[in-house]
Amino acid sequence: MENGKWKMEFRIRSFQTSIFHLPFIISHFLTGLYTPAQAGSGWRLCYRKVSPMQLARVLGTVVATVKSESLEGRKLLVIQPLDGSFEQKGQPLVAIDSVGAGKGEIVFWCRGREASFPFLPSEVPSDCTIVGIVDSVFLDSRFTGSNPKSTI
Amino acid sequence: MILGRVVGNVVATQKDPRYEGGRIMVVRPINPDGSDAGDELLALDAVDSGVGDTVVVVREGWSASTTSTGSPGAAIDSAIIGVVDTVDDNA
Numbered sequence: 001m002e003n004g005k006w007k008m009e010f011r012i013r014s015f016q017t018s019i020f021h022l023p024f025i026i027s028h029f030l031t032g033l034y035t036p037a038q039a040g041s042g043w044r045l046c047y048r049k050v051s052p053m054q055l056a057r058v059l060g061t062v063v064a065t066v067k068s069e070s071l072e073g074r075k076l077l078v079i080q081p082l083d084g085s086f087e088q089k090g091q092p093l094v095a096i097d098s099v100g101a102g103k104g105e106i107v108f109w110c111r112g113r114e115a116s117f118p119f120l121p122s123e124v125p126s127d128c129t130i131v132g133i134v135d136s137v138f139l140d141s142r143f144t145g146s147n148p149k150s151t152i
Numbered sequence: 153m154i155l156g157r158v159v160g161n162v163v164a165t166q167k168d169p170r171y172e173g174g175r176i177m178v179v180r181p182i183n184p185d186g187s188d189a190g191d192e193l194l195a196l197d198a199v200d201s202g203v204g205d206t207v208v209v210v211r212e213g214w215s216a217s218t219t220s221t222g223s224p225g226a227a228i229d230s231a232i233i234g235v236v237d238t239v240d241d242n243a
């Protein structure tokens with residue numbers, strides 16, 4: 001995340017909101033579906049450092065015998081986040097695999113609360129989940145400013 | 153999630169009632185090779201880890217809350233969800 005950009009966003013209860021949601025928010029207020037008490041606990045205007053690309057290379061597996069019951073049967077992998085030119089970016093993370101990735105593969109991953117969604121209805125605790133194995137990445141040099149270095 | 157090493161724990165008598173019975177551990181983030189990777193963080197223990205253990209720490213509120221207290225909604229940022237035996241690079 002070191003190379004990420006700071007982005008301002010408006011969130012209601014962790015859902016990102018935009019100006020287009022304003023009529024719904026107001027109507028929810030008027031009809032009492034969304035109370036000020038909820039708003040007080042759930043609304044926030046926040047700056048979040050967003051990563052420009054959620055690619056990573058799988059470095060290996062994590063073996064953990066003692067773990068939370070909800071992690072039983074899940075594969076934990078160590079991944080190294082990469083930037084658009086496949087350079088290492090940030091520190092290695094531990095990710096739960098949802099697609100059957102293996103060592104050396106380039107993968108696409110997601111972070112945050114959404115990282116536990118691939119396992120629904122199971123409630124798996126995760127803030128980093130591998131959601132795709134990358135076959136190829138195409139970057140148009142007219143927009144990226146340089147020729148992409150493909151390492152796949 | 154990140155890898156970390158448990159380096160201590162925090163004792164707090166006055167705390168949020170949702171934390172009762174839980175242990176608050178001080179975790180130092182590490183890289184897979186064991187070197188330090190940033191500043192220490194506090195995490196609620198969900199797996200009975202001890203000082204010196206290498207652990208997996210989840211840094212997201214809902215996951216931390218459900219694993220360490222059993223239900224969502226507690227004011228928690230991170231939790232220890234696994235004790236690492238080995239990090240194997242022959243996946």
